[in-house]
Amino acid sequence: MPWYALLVLAVACERVGELLVARRNAAWSLGRAGVEHGRGHYPVMVALHTGLLVCCLAEPVLLHRPFRPAVGWPMLVLVLLAHALRLWCVTTLGPRWNTRVIIVPGVPLVTTGPYRFLRHPNYVAVVVEIAALPLVHTAWLTATAFTVANAVLLTVRIRCENTALATAATRDGVRSTGAVSRTP
Secondary structure (H helix, E strand, O other), X not given: OHHHHHHXXXXXXXXXXXXXXXXXXXXXXXXXXXXXXXXXXXXXXHHHHHHHHHHXXXXXXXXXXXXXXXXXXXXXXHHHHHHHHHHHHHHHHHHHOOOOEEEOOOOOOOOOHHHHOOOOHHHHHHHHHHHXXXXXXXXXXXXXXXXXXHHHHHHHHHHHHHHHHHHHHXXXXXXXXXXXXXXX
């Protein structure tokens, strides 16, 4: 269990780092007349991701969940692959990457990197991580509950982002095919 706690702590540290980068990138976007959308669901998203990390640690301890190598190792591989995809998204978007939905007028949509294959590749990474991270240490209740909650939240988030992108595309006279943000 100590190594799993270190893994969850590493993910938490990564999230804090991402929030710092997002704050810097938000200032960049807002400084270019960017417009934020979906402020109402953002606190719920932060609470969901924070709760996930807490429950990842709590469930194995409170319910005496053993590490099951047949499940744990493949789930760890999925967590690492999700992390790699997330980094690819962050690198591809550069200063436009954010944990919020901020649309900068006149800036073309991103269609390179993972965005040439998927409209919302970062959300794929988030979905995989939310399902896999708890299962590394057999926290199946956490995996189930947070996967369902995340599906509901992503429905709202993706609808918000698609609407914002479509509005910007219509205003700027371009086709909406990219993405501009990601969850924490």
